[in-house]
Structures are given as C-alpha cells and as structure tokens.
Amino acid sequence: MHSSFLRGHDFVVTDKQTAVSHQQWFQGFKNTERLGLVAPNGYEGVGAVNLVMAYVTAFYDTYRAAGGDFFAYPDFYSFQNCEPVAKYSKLDIWPEHKNVAVVGGAVAMLDAINDRAITVLLVPDREPTNPTYFKAQLESARRMVGRCFAYSFAGQVDGADLVIETTNRSLVEWADTVFELPAAANDPAWQARWAEWRTGVADTPCLVQSYRAISFAEALTLL
Incomplete structure (x- = not known):
C-alpha cells in the first residue's frame, strides 16, 4: 500500500493519439479486476511499470471513493519462467506468493x-509462437480475460496505441528493486539488463512507456 499516495494526475494517458485523463481511461473499473504481468525472465516487467501502477492507482481510487480507512492490495500477479522469482512487491504485487514461478511453456x-x-493480461512483445492449448483451458481464459496489452522491456512497442507518462520518479525507484535479486548478483546477463534499464531511465524527468492493445488470440501467441 506504499503506492496508495499516487493519484490519477501522476499519469498522462494518450489512447489512440487522444489525451484522456486517468479517470476517463479507467471509467467503469472495478476493484475486483485481476491483472497478470507475464515476465518470463523475471526482469522485463519493468517495461510495464507505468501501466501496472496506473491500474494500482485505479484500484485504490475505488477505496478512496467509498470513504473511510482501508487496508487492501489488488489481486495482481506476475508470472515468471524462472526461479527464484523477481519480486514486484514495490509495484504492489504482494504478498510475495503473487509472484508466481511457472515451470513449463505457454x-x-x-x-x-x-x-x-x-x-x-500484460504480455511481452516478442516473437510469436503457436502453442497447442487445450479446448477447456482456452474457454476458461476466454470467460475471464477481458483486456490484453503487449509491452516491452525497453518500454516502447511497435504499433503502440496507448502511451502512459509520469514525472513521479517513485515508479522508477520501485521498478529498480525488481533487479535486487540476491541469486542474480553474479549473473552477467541479469546485471547487464539492470545496467541497461538504469541507463534508459537515468536523468529522464519523464518516464514514457507505450503499449499495444491486442486480442486474446494474439496474447496466446506471446505467452
């Protein structure tokens, strides 16, 4: 809940080249929404920090609108094909069991x-595959998944139709903690990615990230 001080005005949202307020973009949002961030290597989810935190802020807005005190965390999860998993707790993906290690493929x-x-569902924008899913499995997902977005570790995707900007440096600091994984302290590839992330956000007054709204069918090829 450390992020509950964020407000809609911390985000500048451009949807399909049209500026909209955070409140407008999240019109009709319910605090029962369940966000899933697919980050196969653990670290790449930092490229979606603006979108995740915009959703987190919308979650807390529902409690603020109701009035009174509250202690709550959104039911948001990260899904990673690695162990130990990176921790997204600073993005309010907490308790830690919500960072899920997935053994196997799509x-x-x-x-x-x-x-x-x-x-x-937030998925990395990468080379698509063509997995063979089970029919019942697909139908379960179709019933539940309502929105899908592609993101990239670099923070920019081709064909973007959603751009979220923020000048609140807290988001950069929180995303940086994702890399603080003791098990990866001596991993050259992990450390190189951390350095790449830090170089990309250093001395940048405004963190700008873009995303692409995609169909459920396309999301299935990016898991």
Whole structure:
C-alpha cells in the first residue's frame, strides 16, 4: 500500500493519439479486476511499470471513493519462467506468493493465469509462437480475460496505441528493486539488463512507456 499516495494526475494517458485523463481511461473499473504481468525472465516487467501502477492507482481510487480507512492490495500477479522469482512487491504485487514461478511453456503459463482468474493480461512483445492449448483451458481464459496489452522491456512497442507518462520518479525507484535479486548478483546477463534499464531511465524527468492493445488470440501467441 506504499503506492496508495499516487493519484490519477501522476499519469498522462494518450489512447489512440487522444489525451484522456486517468479517470476517463479507467471509467467503469472495478476493484475486483485481476491483472497478470507475464515476465518470463523475471526482469522485463519493468517495461510495464507505468501501466501496472496506473491500474494500482485505479484500484485504490475505488477505496478512496467509498470513504473511510482501508487496508487492501489488488489481486495482481506476475508470472515468471524462472526461479527464484523477481519480486514486484514495490509495484504492489504482494504478498510475495503473487509472484508466481511457472515451470513449463505457454500451456503451463495459461494454466497459471486461469488458476488466478486473470482479467487484464500484460504480455511481452516478442516473437510469436503457436502453442497447442487445450479446448477447456482456452474457454476458461476466454470467460475471464477481458483486456490484453503487449509491452516491452525497453518500454516502447511497435504499433503502440496507448502511451502512459509520469514525472513521479517513485515508479522508477520501485521498478529498480525488481533487479535486487540476491541469486542474480553474479549473473552477467541479469546485471547487464539492470545496467541497461538504469541507463534508459537515468536523468529522464519523464518516464514514457507505450503499449499495444491486442486480442486474446494474439496474447496466446506471446505467452
């Protein structure tokens, strides 16, 4: 809940080249939405920090609108094909069991997503594959998943139709903690990615990230 001080005005949202307020973009949002961030290598989810935190802020807005005190965390999850998993707790993906280690490929990933009834799915924009899913598995996902977005570790995707900007440096600091994985302290590839992330956000007053709204069918090829 450390991020509950964020407000809609911390985000500048451009949807299909049209500026909209955070409140407008999240019109009709319910605090029962369940976001799933697919980050196969653990670290790449930092490229979606603006979108994740915009959703987190919308979640807390529902409690603020109701009035009174509250202690709550959104039912948001990260799904990673690695162990130990990177921790996204600073992005309010907490408690830590919500950072899920998935053993196996896309079919196992979809099982993990279904098991947690994900409604908003964020997937890395990468070379698509053509996994063979089970019919019942697909139908379960179709019932639940309502929105899908592609993101990239670099923070920019081709064909973007959603751009979210923020000048609140807290988001950069929180995303940076994803790399603080003791098991990867001596991993050259991991450390190189951390350095790449830091170089990309250093001395940047405004963190700008873009995303692409995609169909459920396309999301299935990117798991």
